[in-house]
Amino acid sequence: MLDNETVEIYKAAKYIVLTDNTLCRITVGKGCADIDALLLKHNAQAAYFITPENPFSVVLTSAENTLRHKRFRQELSKAKYPFYEGYGTNEDETWPKENSYLIMCDGESKMHKLAGRYGQNAFLKVNLRSSVILLALDSMNYKSAV
Numbered sequence: 001m002l003d004n005e006t007v008e009i010y011k012a013a014k015y016i017v018l019t020d021n022t023l024c025r026i027t028v029g030k031g032c033a034d035i036d037a038l039l040l041k042h043n044a045q046a047a048y049f050i051t052p053e054n055p056f057s058v059v060l061t062s063a064e065n066t067l068r069h070k071r072f073r074q075e076l077s078k079a080k081y082p083f084y085e086g087y088g089t090n091e092d093e094t095w096p097k098e099n100s101y102l103i104m105c106d107g108e109s110k111m112h113k114l115a116g117r118y119g120q121n122a123f124l125k126v127n128l129r130s131s132v133i134l135l136a137l138d139s140m141n142y143k144s145a146v
Contacts (some may be wrong), residue, residue, distance in 0.1 A: 002136045006057075010122050011134055014093070015049055017086035017102045026126060028134050035102070039128045043080045044104040046083075047126045048111040051088060051100035055119025059096075061099055071100060072118060081105050102126075 002010075010092040010125070016036070018024075019028050024034040026049060034111040039047055052072035053065045060068070082104040087097040105111055115123045115137070 007134070007136060008119070009090075010136075012091065013088050014091050015088050015100070015124060017049070017084050017088065019084055026124065026132050028124065028132050031129065031131050032060060032126065035126050036100075036129055039104065039126070042104040044082075045106050045128050046104075046108065048103045048108075048115075049086065049088075049100055049124035049126070050103060050111065050118070051098045051119060051123075052116050052118040052120075053098045053100075056121055065099075066117065072101070075114065076101065076103060079110075110124070 013028075015026045016023050017026060019034060019038060022034070024032065026032050026035060035047060039045065052068040054060055084102045086100050086102055088100050089095045089097045103111065103114075111123070111125075112135070115135075120137065122134055125133050125135055127133075
């Protein structure tokens with residue numbers, strides 16, 4: 001189970017998505033008109049921001065993370081999920097950026113399983129015209145951490 005300090009760090013993190021050569025910031029607890037536009041473009045009600053890097057906050061080598069990205073992108077392509085690349089870091093960008101993906105998908109359980117397969121502590125959910133929420137892994141069950 002994630003401790004409260006870690007949840008607060010994740011909630012305060014900086015999440016960036018590259019959309020048509022524009023950087024779009026998504027923030028836990030706030031809506032995002034740019035992401036709403038993407039959801040409408042893809043006829044989706046929800047998107048998920050997930051990284052395959054550094055499972056359970058264990059920092060891996062660049063080579064290990066590169067392999068994880070290759071496998072992750074293969075899964076996204078096989079499932080035909082539209083996605084956009086991005087990254088997560090802290091506000092002043094002193095943390096290494098974790099390359100991530102904003103995935104258009106209305107199947108929340110599918111995204112839970114995907115994040116779980118890549119050992120993530122948490123990921124973001126963006127519902128159309130709603131505030132971004134943080135979903136945290138708790139003993140293989142996800143819960144909202146907003």
